[in-house]
Amino acid sequence: MVAHFSCEEVLELTKKIPRGRVTTYGELAKAFGSIRFSRAVGVALKNNRKLVKVPCHRVVRSNGYVGGYSRGSEEKIRLLREEGILVESGKVCGFREKLITVSELLSH
DNA sequence: ATAAGGGCACCGC
C-alpha cells in the first residue's frame, strides 16, 4: 500500500489531539493508510519546527511508554504532566483511557 | 542511492 504523506500532513493531524489526551505513532500511521508507516510518522514529528503549535509530546508508543522526543524524554514527560497526564516509570498512567483513536481524531 | 529514525507486531524463550 502506498500512502505518500508529508511531514506537514502528520503535523496537521497531530494538532487535533485534544489537551489531556494522547495517541500513538501507530494510530497516526493508520490515518494515512497503514500502521506500518509508524516509523515514518516518528521521523515526521521529529522534524516538527513549530513545537509550540504542534503538541507532538501527546504522541506516545503503542505500549503506553512515552517513547522519544527531540528535546529529550524528560521534557516530553514534563509537558505531559503540565496537562494532567501522569507518567510513572516512563509509562503513561491510565494510558488506555486517555488514548484517542484515529476515528475520533478525524471526526473532530 | 544510502543511512538513520521519537515505531509496531510477531515469535521464541
Place this chain on the structure above:
DNA sequence: CGCGGTGCCCTTA
C-alpha cells in the same frame, strides 16, 4: 506474562 531479537520497507537528509 515479560523480555529480547527480527522483519517490515515509510520518510527525510
